[in-house]
Amino acid sequence: MIVTTKQLFAHAYGKYALGAYNINNLEQVMGLFRGCIDSRAPFIIQLSKGARSYTDKRMLEAMIRAAEEIFPEAVFAVHLDHGDEQTCYECIESGFYSSVMIDASHDPFDENIAITRRVVEAAHARGVSVEAELGMLGGVEEDIAVDEKNAMLTDPDEAKVFVERSGCDSLACAIGTSHGAYKFSGSQGLHFDRIKAIQAQLPGFPLVMHGSSSVPQDEVKRINESGGKLKEGAKGVDPNQYLPASKLGVCKVNIDTDGRLVWTRVHREYFLQKPEDFDLRGPGKVFMGEYAKFIASRNELLGSAGQLDSVRETVTQK
Ligand code: G3H
Ligand code: 13P
Ligand code: ZN
Secondary structure: OEOOHHHHHHHHOOOOOEEEEEOOOHHHHHHHHHHHHHOOOOEEEEEEHHHHHHOOHHHHHHHHHHHHHHOOOOOEEEEEEEEOHHHHHHHHHHOOOOEEEEOOOOOOHHHHHHHHHHHHHHHHHOOOEEEEEEOOOEEEEOOEEEOHHHOOOOOHHHHHHHHHHHOOOEEEEOOOOEOOOOOEOOOOOOOHHHHHHHHHHOOOOOEEEOOOOOOOHHHHHHHHHOOOOOOOOOEOOOHHHHHHHHHOOEEEEEEOHHHHHHHHHHHHHHHHHOOOOOOOHHHHHHHHHHHHHHHHHHHHHHOOOOOHHHHHOOOOOO
16 A cells, blocks of 8 residues: 555654665565565655666556555555656656655755755645755765765754755755765764754654665675675665664665665576576576565664554555
8 A cells, every 4th residue: 555655754753764665676676565564564665767767667656556456465655766856746746656855955055945845835735745855975876976075964953944944844864874885984874963963953853864775795795706896895874773763763764775785696696506597587586585585674673674554553545
C-alpha cells in the first residue's frame, strides 16, 4: 500500500528511521520488497532523475505497482530523490509520488527558499509533501563535486528560518555524510552535536540523512578480489549510528551505494565462478536474495524492522 511520507514520519519520529532505498531495476524492486516484508518494516522507495531516465519512468511506476500487488502487506511511500524544480512538478502532477525532494542546496540561501517555496505550493495543493536540502554534503551530488573538506554542515539557526520561510515538510541536513563509496578518509563520523542543535531549533520536525551508506569493507574486498578496482579503506557511515540519529529526529536515512556494492559483488563473483554461464537470470536470482538480506539487515539497524503491523494501524492509502 502506497501511503503518504508524512504518515510514515509521524509514526517514526524520535523512535526509529525509515530506510529510503533507491531503485533502478526489477531485481532491486523484488529484493527491496522481499527484504522489507521479511523484516516487517515500512519503507520509502526513492527514484532519482537518473533512475527515471534509465529506461522510462513509466517502467518504474509499473514495477512498483506490480510489486504492490505481489506483496500486498507492504506499507511504503514513493519519493523523488534529488529533484530539480521541473522534475518535482512532473512528479507532483503524476499523482504517483507521496513526496518529492527539491534539491536547491547549491543555490544561495534566499534562492533555495524561493525555489522550495514554489515547489511546496504546487505539492501541497496535490497532497504531496516536500523534502528540501540545506547545507552541502561532501562528495558528488548530481554533477557538482564538493570537496569533503569544504562540505558545509547545516547551520541550525538557518535551518529554522529556512523551514519557516519555505514551508517544507522535512529537511535534508549536512551532518557529516557524503554520497558515494568514498566518504570518510579519517576518523570522521556523524556530527551528533550538530543534529542535536538542529533538533533544538526544529523540535518535532523530520530530518533526513543523505549519503548514509556504510560501504562495508568486506563487500569492497570481495569486489576487488573478483576483478574490481574500488578504492579500499574509505569508510561510510557506521550503521550503528542510524538508531541514535533517529532519536534526534532523523526520520529518513538514504541508502543507495551499499545496494550497488551488493549488486557489483554478486555479479562479479557469479561470472568469475561460472565463466561458461551467460544466463542473466542466474546472477539476478542470487542478487535478489542477497539484496533482500541486506535490506532486512539495514531495517534492523534503523529500528524500522518490526514496525509494519503497528504502522499499518496509523496509515491510509495515499
Ligand atoms: O544521491 C544520489 C543517489 O545515490 C542516486 O544516484 O542519481 O546515480 O541515480 P543516481
Ligand atoms: P549513499 O551514496 O551513501 O548511498 O547515499 C544515497 C543518497 O543519499 C540518495 O539520495
Ligand atoms: Zn542524496
